[in-house]
Amino acid sequence: MRVSEAMTRNVSIASPDHTIQEAARMMADIDAGVLPVGDNDRLVGMITDRDIAVRAVAAGQGPAARVGDVMTRDICYCFEDEDLDDVAHNLGEQQIRRIPVVDRNKRLVGILSLGDVAMMQQGPAGEALAGISRRGGMHTQTGNHSRAGNA
Template identity: 35%
Template sequence: MTQYVRDIMTAAPVTVGPHTSVAQVARIMRDRDLGAVLVTDDGRLRGLVTDRDLVVRSIAEGVDPEETTVAGACSDDLVTVGPDDELDLAVRLMREHAVRRVPVVEGRHPVGVVSLGDVAMERDPRSALGDISVARPHT
């Protein structure tokens, strides 16, 4: 049976504008228990920023997180899929590009995100990655 991205993607992704501060994005990630948010400009996908991006591209550089915008921390050379693409395509792209999350777009407008954890839960919820993906975070 063919599976499609829309069947497992996280719909209604959290988005921020490119001028949002790194600190604000970090607070959104903390409060919403997210590892990544999409960066949009006028509703169009501009980038993806992960918690690791915030640390490596901003904090480690010694910038002021309240004064630095997420535009400089986000990845803007993105691999994307559409909601009607086969899930195998998303998995292949994750493997080829060594990414854990792929934005799902219609046109240039984000409609979701499919993650390695989503795939693990769909394919084998009892796998180690599946277990980790559903575990509550330690706070």
């Protein structure tokens, strides 16, 4: 199976010129903690909620700080036509939860998450990871959740 068969194609992309507040709002809107950063149709970095917290807020920068100043520039990516099992193995080896997917012209075409990989796997481990990776739930990025059971 190829990466293109498992990846998420509809990806929100931040610009290096966006503020970290704009990036944080985009993350909240899609209930995710990471966004690819693109400039002129090219992948130039990744911005995570951790980048915002550690590289910006902890360093005294405010919401007007630019994504390009705090994003991770040294990023891993994979190609859409690569074998999914090979990429999944590499994700595990490098302890990466999400990876941008590019075409052979290095244009961003999607993102692959552990949840995407899990949806393609059979068995209890794949089902558990797929459930954990599902949007929403108790640990949603936006804080909008409901608790089941006793509190």
